[in-house]
Structure formats: C-alpha cells, structure tokens
Amino acid sequence: MTKKLLTGALLAAVVLLAAAWGLAPVLTGQALIRAARAGDAQKLEQLVDFPALRDSLKDELQQELVRRVGDDPRLAERGLGALGMMLAPMILEGAVDAVVTPEVLARMVNTAEAPDPTRPAPPEPGDAKDGRDIHQAWGYRDLNHFAVTLTDRDHPDQHLALILERRGLFRWQLAAIDLQSEGN
Numbered sequence: 001m002t003k004k005l006l007t008g009a010l011l012a013a014v015v016l017l018a019a020a021w022g023l024a025p026v027l028t029g030q031a032l033i034r035a036a037r038a039g040d041a042q043k044l045e046q047l048v049d050f051p052a053l054r055d056s057l058k059d060e061l062q063q064e065l066v067r068r069v070g071d072d073p074r075l076a077e078r079g080l081g082a083l084g085m086m087l088a089p090m091i092l093e094g095a096v097d098a099v100v101t102p103e104v105l106a107r108m109v110n111t112a113e114a115p116d117p118t119r120p121a122p123p124e125p126g127d128a129k130d131g132r133d134i135h136q137a138w139g140y141r142d143l144n145h146f147a148v149t150l151t152d153r154d155h156p157d158q159h160l161a162l163i164l165e166r167r168g169l170f171r172w173q174l175a176a177i178d179l180q181s182e183g184n
Contacts, residue, residue, distance in 0.1 A: 025146035
C-alpha cells in the first residue's frame with residue numbers, strides 16, 4: 001500500500017512539474033500583456049530583457065530597411081541606397097535605444113505595432129487602442145523560445161511576435177521581437 005502511495009505521489013509530482021514547466025511562458029506572456037495594458041512600467045522592467053529586446057528590434061528594422069531598399073530600384077540606381085545602408089545602422093542604433101522603453105513596449109502590445117524610430121515622440125493620449133481588436137496566438141517555437149503573436153484585426157497581414165526566452169527552469173523574459181508581414 002505504501003509503495004503504491006509513494007509511486008502515485010511521485011507520478012503526481014512529475015505531472016505537476018511538467019505542467020508548471022510547460023505553462024510558465026503562458027503565465028509570463030499573460031503577465032506581460034496585463035502589465036502593458038495597465039501601463040505598469042515596473043512590472044514590465046521585470047518581465048523584459050531590454051538590452052536583448054533592443055538588439056532584436058535593431059536587427060528586425062535593419063532587415064526591413066534592406067528589404068525596402070531592395071524593393072525600390074530607384075534608390076539603388078541613384079547611389080542613395082548604398083549611402084543609406086551605410087548610415088542606417090548608426091541611425092537605427094540611437095533611435096531604437098531611445099525609443100524602446102516600458103511605455104513604448106506597452107503601446108506595442110496594445111496596438112500590435114512596432115515603434116517607428118523615425119518618430120520618437122510619444123503618441124497622442126487617445127491614439128492607443130484598448131487591445132480588444134488585437135488577436136493573440138500563443139505557441140512554442142522551440143523548448144527555449146515561446147511566441148505571443150499579436151495581430152491587429154484591422155491589418156491582418158501584419159503581425160508582431162513577442163519572443164519570450166527561457167531564463168532558467170521556470171522563468172521567462174521577453175527578449176526579442178519578430179516583425180512579420182505576409183509576403184516577407
């Protein structure tokens with residue numbers, strides 16, 4: 001009887017541990033969205049690895065810039081494309097460092113839009129959506145990366161994926177942004 005009880009308790013502990021391990025990024029993602037909607041900058045500071053997030057956003061924006069320059073042959077023909085491509089990393093670096101703050105992250109989550117580093121001014125107070133028309137999709141990318149993909153129902157071809165990274169056994173932090181558009 002005690003052997004069956006011990007085996008049952010051990011099995012229950014393993015199941016609970018596996019459930020906690022698998023649900024940890026979902027709970028973190030929900031906490032991130034609640035903090036963003038509430039404008040809780042202190043909670044966002046805990047849930048986000050801002051240096052990693054800024055690096056990710058710089059990479060995403062540089063890739064988008066390269067894509068746009070490649071799509072517009074007029075820029076390449078005039079030589080402005082090459083000059084722009086040389087200057088873009090420096091400009092993006094400073095702009096992203098200045099723009100990616102808890103407040104801007106909250107706006108990103110509430111609107112499913114990445115910040116525009118060419119427009120560092122904060123949005124107008126009534127400009128942000130309340131999140132009701134934002135579709136959320138949740139899923140693992142691999143064992144250490146979990147994506148919360150946000151899509152504004154008014155712009156279903158554009159997606160913003162918040163990439164949570166595992167930081168230990170049960171702890172997760174937002175560490176990357178994946179800007180997605182259909183056709184990219």
